Amino acid sequence: MMRSWILPMLFVLSGSVVAMAQFFEGDPGIAAAILLVFLALGGMNSPLIxxxxxxxxxxxxxxxxxxxxxxxxxxxxxxxxxxxxxxxxxxxxxxxxxxxxxxxxxxxxxxxxxxxxxxxxxxxxxxxxxxxxxxxxxxxxxxx
Structure with a gap:
């Protein structure tokens, strides 16, 4: 079961890291957009859909x-x-x-x-x- 969650978790973690970097660079809007895109990719690749x-x-x-x-x-x-x-x-x-x-x-x-x-x-x-x-x-x- 855990295997099916690896890709979605990677999307969410990667998006969080990239968004955090953008946030600390002073771009909270871009950080939010990046995080939303990565969350959507994680959701689309999860077994939930x-x-x-x-x-x-x-x-x-x-x-x-x-x-x-x-x-x-x-x-x-x-x-x-x-x-x-x-x-x-x-x-x-x-x-x-x-x-x-x-x-x-x-x-x-x-x-x-x-x-x-x-x-x-x-x-x-x-x-x-x-x-x-x-x-x-x-x-x-x-x-x-």
């Missing part, structure tokens, strides 16, 4: 039962963030598996991508799709 992750076996079981896709992701992945943001509220309908927290999920991703942990990998009806577009993923959701 993603729906709660489940373990791979549980995600597969749920997907089989309700027909919803499983998304394998990891914190700090720009493509995962893009997918999550562009899906909007639809993202809550998917089953999300953080491959840094779930070794079984990482193994599924490596098996689907020639040994690479390329994310996001979306599994629909047992077939993996690497870095699909958000519109395509939205189309794969079962109609209500």
């Amino acid at each position: 993603f729906p709660r992750s489940v373990a791979e076996p549980e995600a597969q079981r749920r997907s089989t039962a309700d027909g919803r896709p499983v998304v394998f992701w990891r914190p700090g992945c720009a493509y995962c963030i893009r997918l999550r943001i562009r899906l909007g509220r639809s993202a809550r309908q998917l089953h999300w598996v953080n491959i840094w927290r779930d070794p079984a999920g990482a193994a599924v991703v490596r098996a689907a991508n020639d040994g690479n942990e390329t994310v996001p990998t979306v599994v629909v009806a047992g077939r993996p799709h690497t870095n699909p577009g958000p519109e395509w993923v939205r189309e794969q959701l079962p109609s209500a």
